[in-house]
Amino acid sequence: MQDLEGKVAVITGAGSGIGEGIARAAAAAGMRVVVADIDLEKARAVTAELERIGAQAIAVATDVSSLESVESLRDVTLEHFGAVHLLCNNAGVWIGALMQNADIRDWQYLINVNLYGVIHGVKTFLPLLVEQGEGHIVNTASVGGLISGPPEGLYTTTKFAVVGLSEALLMEVADKGVGVSVLCPGLVDTNLITQSFAMRPQSLDPGIDHQQPAPDVASGISPLTVGEQVMDAVREGGFYVITHDDYRDIIQMRHDGILDALDAHAARYGSTSGRKLDPQ
Ligand SMILES: NC(=O)c1ccc[n+]([C@@H]2O[C@H](COP(=O)([O-])OP(=O)(O)OC[C@H]3O[C@@H](n4cnc5c(N)ncnc54)[C@H](O)[C@@H]3O)[C@@H](O)[C@H]2O)c1
Numbered sequence: 001m002q003d004l005e006g007k008v009a010v011i012t013g014a015g016s017g018i019g020e021g022i023a024r025a026a027a028a029a030g031m032r033v034v035v036a037d038i039d040l041e042k043a044r045a046v047t048a049e050l051e052r053i054g055a056q057a058i059a060v061a062t063d064v065s066s067l068e069s070v071e072s073l074r075d076v077t078l079e080h081f082g083a084v085h086l087l088c089n090n091a092g093v094w095i096g097a098l099m100q101n102a103d104i105r106d107w108q109y110l111i112n113v114n115l116y117g118v119i120h121g122v123k124t125f126l127p128l129l130v131e132q133g134e135g136h137i138v139n140t141a142s143v144g145g146l147i148s149g150p151p152e153g154l155y156t157t158t159k160f161a162v163v164g165l166s167e168a169l170l171m172e173v174a175d176k177g178v179g180v181s182v183l184c185p186g187l188v189d190t191n192l193i194t195q196s197f198a199m200r201p202q203s204l205d206p207g208i209d210h211q212q213p214a215p216d217v218a219s220g221i222s223p224l225t226v227g228e229q230v231m232d233a234v235r236e237g238g239f240y241v242i243t244h245d246d247y248r249d250i251i252q253m254r255h256d257g258i259l260d261a262l263d264a265h266a267a268r269y270g271s272t273s274g275r276k277l278d279p280q
Contacts (some may be wrong), residue, residue: 004234012037018188025230033058034057034080078128086135089139126169133176137180139162187215189219
C-alpha cells in the first residue's frame with residue numbers, strides 16, 4: 001500500500017511503547033489514526049500528541065482479548081473515519097516464568113492477549129480489507145517468535161503462533177490486494193515489563209516464579225524507529241520486519257538444527273521424496 005496519505009490506521013496497544021511509535025509514524029505519513037488501548041487515559045494522551053502535530057486521531061478503549069471489544073473498535077472506526085486500511089495487531093504482554101512453575105491462568109493471560117488479540121483483529125477486520133481489495137495487516141510477534149528459551153516459554157509460545165498465523169495469512173490473501181507483515185522486534189525501550197506485571201490478573205498465585213530475569217528493554221531501540229520500519233514494510237509490502245540483526249547466529253542454529261534432523265531422518269529411513277508419506 002504505497003500511498004498512505006489520508007488512509008486510516010487502527011493500532012492496538014497504541015497507548016504506549018511500540019504501538020505509540022507506530023501511531024506516530026503513521027501520523028507522520030499522513031494517515032488518520034485510531035489509537036486503541038485497554039487504558040483509555042494513555043490512548044487519549046497519545047491522541048492529543050498526534051493532534052498537536054496536525055494529525056486526525058481518535059482514542060478508543062479496547063480490550064483485544066475480547067472479540068466484542070474488537071468488534072466495537074471496528075464499529076467506532078467506521079462510524080468516525082468510514083474505512084480501515086491498516087490494522088496493527090500490536091497489544092501484548094510478557095511474563096517470564098518457568099513452565100514447571102507457571103499457573104494455568106498465566107498461560108491464559110498471555111494467550112488471551114498475545115494470540116487471541118491478533119485472532120480477534122484478523123477475524124473482525126480482514127473481511128473489510130478483502131472487500132475493499134486494499135489494505136495491510138501488521139501483527140506484532142517478537143524475535144521470541146523465531147527463537148525460544150527459558151524463562152520465555154509462555155511468551156514465545158504465543159509469539160511463534162503469531163508468526164505461523166501471519167505466514168498462512170500472507171499466502172491466503174496474496175491475491176486479494178491485502179498485504180501482511182509480521183513484526184519481530186528485539187529489545188525496544190517500552191513499558192512492556194512493568195505494564196505486563198501491573199495488568200496481570202490479581203487473582204493469580206503470587207508465589208509462582210515470575211522473578212526470572214526480565215529482558216532489559218530499557219537498553220533497546222526507540223519505539224519510533226520501530227514504527228518507521230513498520231511504515232516502510234507497509235509501503236513496500238515487506239513481510240518479516242526484524243528490527244535487530246543481533247540474533248542471526250541463534251536463528252541460523254535453529255534452522256540448521258531442523259535441516260540436520262531432516263537429513264538424518266532421510267539417511268536413516270530413506271528419502272520420502274516422490275512417494276506417499278502414508279506407508280499404507
Ligand atoms: N519492548 C520489547 O522489547 C518488545 C520486543 C518484542 C516484542 N514486543 C511486543 O510489542 C508489543 C507492544 O509491546 P510494548 O513493548 O510496546 O509494551 P508496552 O507495555 O509499552 O505497550 C503495550 C500496550 O498494550 C496495551 N495492552 C495490554 N493489554 C491489552 C489488551 N488486552 N487490550 C488492549 N491493549 C492492551 C497496554 O496498555 C500498553 O499500552 C507486544 O506485543 C510485545 O509483546 C515488545
